[in-house]
Amino acid sequence: MTFKHLLDMWKETNIPFEEIILTEEMVETGMDPTIIRNNMKKLVEVMLTEAEKNYGKKHDSLTGLTGNNAPKLLNHSPKLLSEFNYVATVTAISTAENNAAMGRIVACPTAGACGVVPAILYALKTIHNASFNDLVSSFIIAGAIGNIVAKKATISGAAGGCQAEIGTAAAMASAALTYYFSKDAEKCGHAASLALKSLMGLVCDPVGGFVEVPCVKRNASAANVAITTAEMALAGIESVIPFDEVVDAMYRVGKMMHEDLRETGNGGIAATPTAKKLVEDIRKSWK
Amino acid sequence: MGMLDVVGPVMVGPSSSHTLGALKIARFAYKLIEGIPDEVEFYLHGSFAKTYLGHGTDRALIAGVLGLREYDYDIKNAYELAKKNNLKYTFIKSDLGDVHPNTVLIRLKKEDKINEIQGASIGGGAIKITKINGVDCDLSGDYNTLIIVNKDIKGALENILSIIHVNVANLYLKRTNILEGRALTILELDEKPSNLNELEKLECVIKYFYVGSDN
Numbered sequence: 467m468t469f470k471h472l473l474d475m476w477k478e479t480n481i482p483f484e485e486i487i488l489t490e491e492m493v494e495t496g497m498d499p500t501i502i503r504n505n506m507k508k509l510v511e512v513m514l515t516e517a518e519k520n521y522g523k524k525h526d527s528l529t530g531l532t533g534n535n536a537p538k539l540l541n542h543s544p545k546l547l548s549e550f551n552y553v554a555t556v557t558a559i560s561t562a563e564n565n566a567a568m569g570r571i572v573a574c575p576t577a578g579a580c581g582v583v584p585a586i587l588y589a590l591k592t593i594h595n596a597s598f599n600d601l602v603s604s605f606i607i608a609g610a611i612g613n614i615v616a617k618k619a620t621i622s623g624a625a626g627g628c629q630a631e632i633g634t635a636a637a638m639a640s641a642a643l644t645y646y647f648s649k650d651a652e653k654c655g656h657a658a659s660l661a662l663k664s665l666m667g668l669v670c671d672p673v674g675g676f677v678e679v680p681c682v683k684r685n686a687s688a689a690n691v692a693i694t695t696a697e698m699a700l701a702g703i704e705s706v707i708p709f710d711e712v713v714d715a716m717y718r719v720g721k722m723m724h725e726d727l728r729e730t731g732n733g734g735i736a737a738t739p740t741a742k743k744l745v746e747d748i749r750k751s752w753k
Numbered sequence: 754m755g756m757l758d759v760v761g762p763v764m765v766g767p768s769s770s771h772t773l774g775a776l777k778i779a780r781f782a783y784k785l786i787e788g789i790p791d792e793v794e795f796y797l798h799g800s801f802a803k804t805y806l807g808h809g810t811d812r813a814l815i816a817g818v819l820g821l822r823e824y825d826y827d828i829k830n831a832y833e834l835a836k837k838n839n840l841k842y843t844f845i846k847s848d849l850g851d852v853h854p855n856t857v858l859i860r861l862k863k864e865d866k867i868n869e870i871q872g873a874s875i876g877g878g879a880i881k882i883t884k885i886n887g888v889d890c891d892l893s894g895d896y897n898t899l900i901i902v903n904k905d906i907k908g909a910l911e912n913i914l915s916i917i918h919v920n921v922a923n924l925y926l927k928r929t930n931i932l933e934g935r936a937l938t939i940l941e942l943d944e945k946p947s948n949l950n951e952l953e954k955l956e957c958v959i960k961y962f963y964v965g966s967d968n
Contacts, residue, residue, distance in 0.1 A: 487756075491755055491756055494755060495755035497755065497757075502755075502756065502757065505757055505761070506756075506757075506760070508763075509760055509761050509763065512763045528767065528806075528807055528808070528809055529807055564766070565766030565767050566766060566767050567766070567767075567829070568765045568766055568767065568772065568809050568812065568828060568829040569765060569766060569826075569829075570763060570764070570765050570824055570826060571763070571764065571765070571766050572760065572761055572762070572763050572764075573760070573761060573762060573764060573769055573773075573878070574760050574761070575759050575760065576769060576877070577764065577766050577767060577768050577769050577772075577773075578767075578768065580766070583760075605760070606756075608760070609756040609757075609759060609760045610756060612756070612759040612760055613754075613755065613756045613758075613759045615759075616754065616758070616759045617754065621759065621877075622876060622877065624876065674807060675800075675804055675807070675808070676767070676804075676807050676808065677766065677767040677768050677808075678767070748807065752806050752807075
């Protein structure tokens with residue numbers, strides 16, 4: 467499946483983009499579109515419930531390296547971010563810290579990148595009073611973007627680096643935001659491309675291999691990349707390179723990445739002296 | 754693969770291969786022995802052995818043999834739950850040979866019966882059950898799985914299939930012990946057969962396990 471294929475169908479017909487996506491899903495998987503939409507509804511429900519429950523909450527993460535960042539943001543009045551960015555950022559960090567503490571999340575597209583999409587959905591709900599059904603429609607666009615990356619490339623950090631996980635999550639979120647405000651499939655493609663390009667080359671370098679440092683805070687930054695790129699697309703800014711080609715490029719970059727930079731915990735910030743010392747301390751505390 | 758393989762599942766963190774996959778292997782074992790064991794030993798191989806504490810793999814494994822699902826909040830409290838259920842558990846770092854780096858061998862004891870399940874968490878929450886009681890296999894756990902220990906005699910498979918009235922997705926046959934004349938027949942099925950108990954009437958069937966799919 468390519469984005470161009472979906473886009474062409476959208477341009478040729480007058481059918482809403484989400485319906486085109488669901489129909490294409492039916493053709494490929496044999497699944498009834500009503501069932502797919504219902505499953506998507508359940509996932510949005512869990513995302514929103516957990517976002518509300520964990521908003522700004524302290525978590526005891528498995529290593530203790532993260533877990534207290536969301537409360538810090540909550541107790542801080544933003545100087546730089548808009549209200550929308552702020553709510554999204556708190557949600558992204560809260561969700562990612564909840565994940566690090568073995569809380570319940572929706573892998574989107576992975577557990578490590580689980581904070582980005584709920585961040586923008588929850589911000590749409592609280593700041594723009596978005597209806598549940600509109601959020602589900604936007605989430606379907608996000609799902610299609612993730613699916614295209616998974617089919618054409620990879621969404622695994624071990625295979626393609628963090629760009630494949632958090633980059634994909636940002637592309638999904640950016641397209642979802644753009645759809646919410648414009649219902650314009652072409653703009654969604656630009657938004658997703660701009661987001662993925664912004665995070666291209668990002669390595670997967672978890673300290674000690676734990677999904678905590680830098681993963682948790684990257685969720686927060688990626689949510690803001692999604693918001694910025696969606697705003698650009700809504701303003702009519704286009705990605706010069708179409709989404710399908712951006713995805714192919716991301717895949718090739720992932721293949722060029724040294725194994726140390728793909729979730730092994732041997733490269734990037736995981737290989738810094740501080741990281742090594744922290745991991746040593748954590749291992750000692752287990753014995 | 755579709756959209757719903759990319760978004761979701763609902764699960765507890767922190768990682769699909771270390772928590773979701775581990776839990777699914779252990780839950781397969783729970784379903785195979787039809788309940789919580791009295792004692793369980795987890796033999797952890799490769800990166801499972803190195804990181805099982807930090808990634809919550811330990812709690813996911815215990816939660817799995819207790820029968821929890823991947824989205825249960827209680828996975829976090831697996832150690833307390835084990836205590837409540839009088840489950841004795843041991844984690845043993847070991848070398849299981851030339852296998853996937855995220856492999857665990859689960860040895861379960863229940864009422865003096867011992868069963869062993871070996872599986873690997875192969876990424877993104879997907880699993881492979883690679884050994885059942887020492888016999889190699891390659892199961893995803895996504896199907897309804899029927900595992901039959903049968904006599905290694907002519908017509909055994911024909912007799913078994915005459916009872917299974919549902920569509921067979923995959924079929925594995927293996928001679929397991931020439932001296933005892935035993936074989937293992939594993940069927941992955943699209944639905945649960947309603948007449949499984951009729952297998953007991955077959956002369957060739959020594960025993961069978963049924964592991965229903967969670968999907």
